[in-house]
Amino acid sequence: MVTGAAGRIGRAVLDLLADRGVPATALVLDDPGDLPADLVIVGDATDPATVRAALDGAGAVVHLAAIPTPEWEPAEKVFAVNTQSTFTVLEQAGLAGVRRACVAGSQAASGLPFAARELHPAYAPIDHDLPSQAEDPYALSKLADDLTARMMARRHGMSVVSLRLPYVGGMDERLRDFATACAADPGLHARGLWAYLETGDAARACLLALDVPGPGAVPVLVAAPTTLVPHPTEDLMRRYHPTTELRAPLPGRTVPIDLTRATELLGFTARFVL
Numbered sequence: 137m138v139t140g141a142a143g144r145i146g147r148a149v150l151d152l153l154a155d156r157g158v159p160a161t162a163l164v165l166d167d168p169g170d171l172p173a174d175l176v177i178v179g180d181a182t183d184p185a186t187v188r189a190a191l192d193g194a195g196a197v198v199h200l201a202a203i204p205t206p207e208w209e210p211a212e213k214v215f216a217v218n219t220q221s222t223f224t225v226l227e228q229a230g231l232a233g234v235r236r237a238c239v240a241g242s243q244a245a246s247g248l249p250f251a252a253r254e255l256h257p258a259y260a261p262i263d264h265d266l267p268s269q270a271e272d273p274y275a276l277s278k279l280a281d282d283l284t285a286r287m288m289a290r291r292h293g294m295s296v297v298s299l300r301l302p303y304v305g306g307m308d309e310r311l312r313d314f315a316t317a318c319a320a321d322p323g324l325h326a327r328g329l330w331a332y333l334e335t336g337d338a339a340r341a342c343l344l345a346l347d348v349p350g351p352g353a354v355p356v357l358v359a360a361p362t363t364l365v366p367h368p369t370e371d372l373m374r375r376y377h378p379t380t381e382l383r384a385p386l387p388g389r390t391v392p393i394d395l396t397r398a399t400e401l402l403g404f405t406a407r408f409v410l
Contacts, residue, residue: 137194139163139181139225140201141171145240145304148339149198163190163201181221187228196236196346199225206250206274218277222284230292238345239285241298241355243393245278247271249327259381260373260392262329264300264355285353295350297402302331302359302393304338307408311335315364315410322365326376330363331391334408344402358398360406362389 138153140146141162153160154172162173163181179186181201191197202218203209209217222239229237246262247269248255255269270276278300285296303325305311311332318325333341341358348354363369369386386392398404 137161137163137190137196138173138198138200139190139221140199140240141173141176142166142168143200144306144335145338145342146200147171148335149200149342152336152339152343161190161192161194163187182217182224184224184228187224188232191228191232191234194229194232194234197225197229197234198238198342198346200240200342201225202240202277203274206272211273215273215277215280218274219280219284222281226284226288226292226294226296230288230294235292235294235350236346236348237294237296238342239281239296239298240342241281241300242274242278243300243302243328243331243357243359244275245270245282245300247275248329250274251327255327256377256379257329259383260329260377261384261386261394262357262392263394264357264397282353282355289351289353293351294353295348296353297345297348298353298355299338299341299345300355300357301338302333303328303364304333304335306335311364311410318365322367322372323376325364326372329392330365330369330372331359331393332364332410333359333406337406337408340407341398341402341404344404348401354397354401356397356402357393357395358402358404359391359393359395360409361391361395362409363391364410365389
């Protein structure tokens with residue numbers, strides 16, 4: 137069962153499942169009418185009854201439904217919807233006997249992307265132990281989701297992987313345009329550490345996350361291995377994050393993110409690299 141299935145990553149997950157011959161149920165707020173799913177359930181991922189209906193017959197869950205930015209809705213709604221949907225989906229999945237789940241986390245949990253002021257990571261490459269500087273409701277909701285995942289893993293004996301996703305886009309659409317803009321002005325994506333992931337790679341990471349045995353919950357940073365700008369990473373870090381401690385060399389355009397867990401736990405390496 138895929139929540140948020142009409143979104144960019146959700147559609148890519150459904151496409152990948154269809155290619156593999158895996159039946160899928162899509163849970164969406166509005167049915168666009170063209171989803172490659174065996175069943176489409178229209179409703180809210182915060183509603184237990186709707187989620188229960190969508191979970192009928194499901195053996196795994198990919199939870200992507202969320203308000204993806206703190207800039208579109210009031211702060212209270214962003215936090216409430218995101219945390220309630222994650223709690224509801226994992227709780228109902230656990231009660232239904234589902235033991236494998238992937239949740240869309242975000243590298244925005246660091247607090248950098250949506251802060252009202254310029255923030256800098258304590259060190260780089262960043263890893264899963266990086267102290268969060270969250271001061272916006274979206275970042276806080278993603279931190280809360282990680283705690284929810286841990287609780288649900290204990291409560292239901294589930295495996296829950298939270299993918300901390302960077303900027304995601306398709307090679308034939310916004311990703312190339314964004315890369316072009318950032319090449320001219322790297323400051324546009326300094327808060328995101330110039331990280332990106334192609335949509336198909338994001339979908340593939342979601343399905344690989346379902347293969348992680350449980351019980352347990354773990355966050356996993358995923359990204360392409362290079363930045364989306366044609367500038368040396370260490371130069372970028374010195375210019376845009378001058379207070380950040382560089383704990384390891386970042387040769388060439390190496391993304392300043394530790395991707396070891398994605399490689400070792402998921403067996404994931406991005407296939408599409410700018």
